[in-house]
Amino acid sequence: MKNQSTENSSTKSRTIREIVTAIATREGAGFAVRRPFPTKSLSLVDPFLLLDHMEPVTLAPGAAKGAPDHPHRGFETVTYMLEGHFVHKDSAGNSGVIGPGDVQWMTAGQGVVHSEMPDEELLENGGRLHGFQIWVNLPAKEKMMAPRYQDIPSANIPIYESEDGKVWVKVIAGKSMDKEAVIDTRTPITFLHVKLQPGASLSQPIPPQYNTFAYIVEGKGCFGNEGLAAETDQLVLFENDAENVFLQASENEPLSVLILGGMPLSEPVARYGPFVMNTQNEIVQALKDYQSGRMGAIN
Numbered sequence: 094m095k096n097q098s099t100e101n102s103s104t105k106s107r108t109i110r111e112i113v114t115a116i117a118t119r120e121g122a123g124f125a126v127r128r129p130f131p132t133k134s135l136s137l138v139d140p141f142l143l144l145d146h147m148e149p150v151t152l153a154p155g156a157a158k159g160a161p162d163h164p165h166r167g168f169e170t171v172t173y174m175l176e177g178h179f180v181h182k183d184s185a186g187n188s189g190v191i192g193p194g195d196v197q198w199m200t201a202g203q204g205v206v207h208s209e210m211p212d213e214e215l216l217e218n219g220g221r222l223h224g225f226q227i228w229v230n231l232p233a234k235e236k237m238m239a240p241r242y243q244d245i246p247s248a249n250i251p252i253y254e255s256e257d258g259k260v261w262v263k264v265i266a267g268k269s270m271d272k273e274a275v276i277d278t279r280t281p282i283t284f285l286h287v288k289l290q291p292g293a294s295l296s297q298p299i300p301p302q303y304n305t306f307a308y309i310v311e312g313k314g315c316f317g318n319e320g321l322a323a324e325t326d327q328l329v330l331f332e333n334d335a336e337n338v339f340l341q342a343s344e345n346e347p348l349s350v351l352i353l354g355g356m357p358l359s360e361p362v363a364r365y366g367p368f369v370m371n372t373q374n375e376i377v378q379a380l381k382d383y384q385s386g387r388m389g390a391i392n
C-alpha cells in the first residue's frame with residue numbers, strides 16, 4: 094500500500110538516523126512520563142525541544158497529579174490528550190479544559206504563568222489518563238511575542254481515513270493527503286497522529302529539510318527505507334535524505350504513531366527549566382522577570 098503518490102516520483106524513503114527508547118521520569122507535581130528527549134543521548138530535534146508521553150494509566154481516587162503554577166518563556170507548549178481531562182489556567186486570564194482528542198497549542202512568547210491540572214472528576218474519582226506534551230522552539234525574533242492560545246477541540250481537527258479503513262491520520266499541524274490543519278504554527282511544522290491497522294502502511298511526504306521523527310504510542314512496526322523494527326515508547330529519528338516517511342504496522346496488531354516534522358531553526362539554544370532562549374543572558378533576564386512578577390500570576 095505504499096501508494097500515497099506525491100509530485101516527487103522518487104520511491105526512496107528517508108533512512109533512519111537513530112532509534113531512541115524513551116526513559117521513565119516524573120514531571121510537574123510528580124506524574125509519570127516517558128521521555129524520548131531531552132535525554133543524555135538526544136538533547137533535541139530542532140525545532141522540537143521536548144516530548145513527554147503521559148502513558149495510559151488508570152489512576153486511583155486522589156492519585157492524579159498535575160503541574161501547578163509555573164512559568165514558560167521563549168517557546169510553545171503543545172498538549173494533545175487521548176484520555177482524561179486537564180484543566181489549564183494562566184496569568185493572562187485564560188482557562189479551559191483539554192479532553193480526549195483535543196489539542197492546546199500555547200505560544201508562551203515573552204512569558205506566561207500557567208497551571209495544568211487534572212479535572213476535579215479525575216482528581217476525586219480517579220480514572221484514565223493518557224496524553225502528550227511537546228515543546229516547540231520559537232525563532233529568536235519571536236521569543237518575546239505576546240502569548241497566544243489555540244484551543245482546538247477534537248471535532249475541529251481534520252482526519253483522513255482511507256476507503257478501506259486501514260489508514261487513519263489526524264492532521265494536527267501541516268498537511269496529509271487532502272487534509273490541512275486548522276492550527277497555525279509560527280514556523281513550518283507537521284504534526285500527525287497516524288493509526289494503521291495490522292499490515293497497513295503509509296508513505297507520508299514531509300519536506301526533506303524538516304527534521305522528522307516518529308514516536309510509537311502503541312504497537313509495533315517497521316520504519317524508514319530500511320524497514321527497521323520499532324515499538325511502543327521508541328522514537329525513530331529520520332535522516333533528511335528523502336521526502337517520504339515510510340511506516341508499516343506489524344501483521345498482528347495495529348500501530349499508533351505520532352509523526353512530527355519541523356523546519357530547523359538552526360539557532361543557539363540556551364535552556365533552563367521552563368525557559369528556552371538563545372543566550373545565557375536572556376535566561377538570567379527571564380528568571381529576573383519571573384521572580385519580579387513580570388510574567389504575571391494566576392488569580
Ligand code: FE
Nearest residue numbers: 160165170209
Ligand atoms: Fe507548562
